[in-house]
Amino acid sequence: MDGRKSNLTEWLTAASAIGIQSDSSPLIHRVDYDGLKVTKFRKENQFLCYAMIRNNDNLVKNIFCKEDFFEQTVMINTVERSVYNDREAEEVVKSLMLDFIRKTGIIHMKIHVFKKIFSSNSKVAVAVFIEELPS
């Protein structure tokens, strides 16, 4: 990354993080969904979801790289990588969140966590959307 770009990115991170006014509630909210199911996201949030997934290896790549990702309705069918228990799934969620904050500087967000536990082999499929909340 060249110096100017790096500098601007850091300014974006710095300025995104300060000046957020709120009551005493946390800056990061979480919504859990049981299973991988059809859901709707507003069009303006899609960039963030997409950027996040692209920056995180192969996790749930199959889902989000489909052409219809840019449609307003996102269908979660399959997960490319899954983990073997809920604790590991939580670690995935945490690391995605940290990575997202590092890359974007956005700290006021709602994290949508989709999990499905497969009874046949106890694997856990996990998918995460991050929605930026207004400052």
Added chain:
Amino acid sequence: MDETVSEEIIKSLQEKADIAISRVHYFLEKKNKYVLSLESDLFQTGRMWFIRLGKESSWLTIASIFDANRPAAEQIRKNLSMMFLVMGFSVQQSKEHEFEYDEKDMDLMRRLEKFFTKSNIHITYETNGVTNISHIICENGEEKVNLIEVGGVPEKSISILSKQITLILGGLGKHFSTKDGTIGNKYGVVEFCPREQFTKYNETDDGWPQV
């Protein structure tokens, strides 16, 4: 390359910085008492910290620290509390507890108080790769004061924090700028990314200005 992409980026930066500066400006009043809180993220990862100013039920986020442990984040919070005190604002650790300052802290506050009356002050930072100690520095060409000295925080996080401090000080109406001049009040008002810096540049494929 579409020129509007970089225009949008710079405009977005200016807007975010302007909002940050104005919110700090309107949030802080010398007659109020503030709590300077340190909070971890929702998942309690212990690596991500937010410093917030609170009055009554209203909170303003003023700094974020990435990939650092709690003691390092506490140190940064304490140093920021000293900065606010020197600027004339009353800040506490919590509603019940005041910050505790030792003689070294008192000495720093005396130096900062004197230094903040000077003009042409830059906020810079240094990170020592061997000792892993970082400094956020106020300097004006003649003198330097270490506003923050902290260990174990990555350089990128320190760099971002130094920019946040510049924005806070801008919000307090002080004449501060980063060394590269991307923020300052050259024109009498705080202005982020002076336009002339971006009038001549070539863009990279992803739309960012090229050095």
